[in-house]
Structure formats: structure tokens, C-alpha cells
Amino acid sequence: MSIYQHFRPEEREFIDQVTDWKENVEQQYASKLTDFLDPREQHILKSIIGESGDVKYSFFGGIDNGERKRALLYPDYLTPNEEDFQISLFEIEYPKKFVTIEHRQVLGTLMSLGLKRGKFGDILIADERVQFLAATEAASFIINHVETIGRAGVKLVEKPLDQALDLKEIWDESEITVSSLRLDTVISSVFHLSRQKSQLFIQHGVAKVNWTMIENPSFSCGEGDLISVRGYGRSKILRIDGKTKKEKWRMLIGKQK
Template sequence: MIVLQKLADVKAVAQGGYPQAERCRLSIGHSEVLTNDPNVVAAINISGNFSFQPCSHGDFLGAILGKGIAREKLGDIILQGEKGAHVLIVPELVDFLMSTLDKVANVSVSCTQIPLLALEYEPPRTQSFKTVEASLRVDALASAGFKISRSKLVNLISNGDVRVNWTTVTKNGTTLKTGDIVSVSGKGRLKIGEINSTKKGKFSVELIRYL
């Protein structure tokens, strides 16, 4: 996405429905057209009596996929405890899901569309720490942030399992900056915080790990 935004008159916007969204849709277009975040994600509230049969993320996902909806058409699923869940989905499938989804596991449910501002989610828990590195390369900072070897991180990049700002990274030497979000499949996410230069020419970097 960063590369696209460097092109003349091109803007890229990632939208997942709420600030901490892991699954986002990327809209690309001329800067004068994408003046605001495009409305490419919709939200559905799935409600039912889950008091006696709590359902997991997998239960909701399985019920939705069972209706023939492809996984790439779905965003995050935000569990709401006994009340059900909020689901992010492409707008063109809202009516279909609301008219076909009537059960999650053995619980009868009803679906209603809600505005994105009505989404209920908890602020993420984070842990901050600092590392001193010779460079700001993604393989250096991500290996420090996720506490895995640099060689293993390089393998994850080769397998397409590392993303920066929701865009898959293909080069180990991709340079990071303050505010970048790094995601690694199976490991979670971290944010690049404040960056300062040391007297020895290295970089002191604040890493914010999402728990």
C-alpha cells in the first residue's frame, strides 16, 4: 500500500470497519476521488439467546461460510458474549446473509444491519518495550517484536505470512517507520512506536505488541 501511495495521483485506503480490524479491504483510486474513506464494509448484528450455549468465533464463521459465502467476503467477527456477535461483511452480501442465516450451532438467531459506529469492541491490550537495532528493516524489528529468530521471520516473509499495514511484504529489507502495523500469521500484531537514533548510530525503537 505504501508503494501505491507513492505513485502520482494514486491513493490507497484500508478499511475494516473499526480501528483495530485485522481483516481489511483495500480501495485504490485517484486521490481526488478517494477524498474520504470509501464505504466498502458493512456491519451485521447477529443476536440470539447464547446464555445456555455460548458460541465461539469458529461457530459464527462456520455458520456464515455454510451459507456459501466465501471467506474473503468477510471481515472480522466481534463476539458479544451472550448477545451474539457483530460481523463485518461486503455490502453486497448484507441482504443475503440477513435473509438466510437463522442458526449458529443450535441457537436460533436474527440478523440486522447496524452502522459501523454502533460496533462494540474492546480497546486492545498492549505491551510496550524497546529494542536497539542496526536498521529499521522489517525482518529486524519484527523478529525482535515477536521474539522469534531473524531466519524464521525471513521464512515467514517468503511464505507470504508477514504484512505491513495490511499489505503482504515480499522483501526482507522493507523499511518501517513510526505508526506502521506489522502482522504475522499465527503470531499477532505489533505497532512501531517512537524511533530515536543512538550515539553509536543505531536505532532505539519502541515496539507495541497487541496481546
């Protein structure tokens, strides 16, 4: 039985990458640190590595309740610590009296540097303070190249991880059943919309899965997916518990308050 059949066709490249990482750790008895992974990628990695065997894994994103995390694959005789994940925390200093800085502006500025999305973790905003997490190997480059965000002149100040802002994200968990794992069906159930309306949202480009716009209503959702619809918020598929006697999918979702 091929491992690919359990995942989406577009995830095949990442599956091969995880498989290579696992084999290298087994053969070289050396740890492998990944870039920041989104929740779906974390789910795939856990599925492939498994809970038994000679290769173990741990996740850490710099904060306890973060979404994006680096993974460390290591031989079973090692015990990793936070320093092994090589994560840096930056606070953005800017003229708060005159401008505001939004999440999308921070992400847009960081992506414009030409670095991969995987080099950046969560962006943290609270009470006009703005921080972001990044891979330590990219820290010097980021500091030297970020001088403005939006219309604001900024200065990046590196902070210890224990000074990270609290995300303060509250997820309201609930169990639902859906007739299929199609994106339009899941959106309809999660956000209490008609099937027709959910299809229109998808076709008009206002629905995203794991931060990627999806315009195909029949896209198949999976465990670990973060689903957002503009104007309706975000929801995570925390767990898929299989089918009921009536052939409906039973899942646990978390909806952001």
C-alpha cells in the same frame, strides 16, 4: 529494479493485482474499491501506490481501530467518505442464556457460505454481544443463508456502523532487535522463547502469520505482519527500521495485552 524483490514470492499475485488497480484508476479516472485486506496486504498496497502521484488511497474497515479494512483507490481530485467503502454491520441475536458463541465459530460459519475471506471484516465480541462487518454487496446473501452458528439458532440484524462494539484491543508497543527476519527468530524474541521451542511450535502448526498457518521456520517476516502462537497471544510488526551497526534488524512491535 523489480518491485517483486521487496516482497515474498507468494505475494506476487496480489502485487500484480494492486498494480492493475492503480493503472485502471489512472486510465479510467474512476475509483476502485477492494475487498477487506489484512494488515500485510494493506502494507503492500501502500508501498505500491505510494504517497505521491495521481492515484490516492484510503482505508476503512467500519470501525476506527479495526484490523481488516477495505481500500479505496481514487483519482487525486476526489474526496472519499465512509459510504464509499460499502460496509455493513451485523449483530448476531442468539439465546445467550443457553449457549456462547466464539470468534472461530462465527468465522467458520461465514467461510462455509462459499464467499471469499475478503468479503468479511472484523468479528467483534463484547459482553456476550457478537457482531461482524461485511461487504455490503454480500449482505443479502449472508442474511439469507446464516441461520445457525455452532449449535445455536441465530438471527442477523443489520445495524448502523456507529453502533459497532469497541474492539477494546490494547497493544503494548516496544522496540526490539533480531538477528534475522526469520519467523523462528522473531517469535523467539517477541514471545521470549528459546529458538528451539519456537521452531517446534512452527513445525507443529501452532504459529500463524496473517491468519495463515506457517510451518517453515525460515519464513521471512515483514512489516505489517500479524504473528500469533497458540497459548502465547498475538503480536504485530508495526514498523521495521532497518539494521543496526551490528547488522541486527530493529523493529517496533505491538503485543496484544
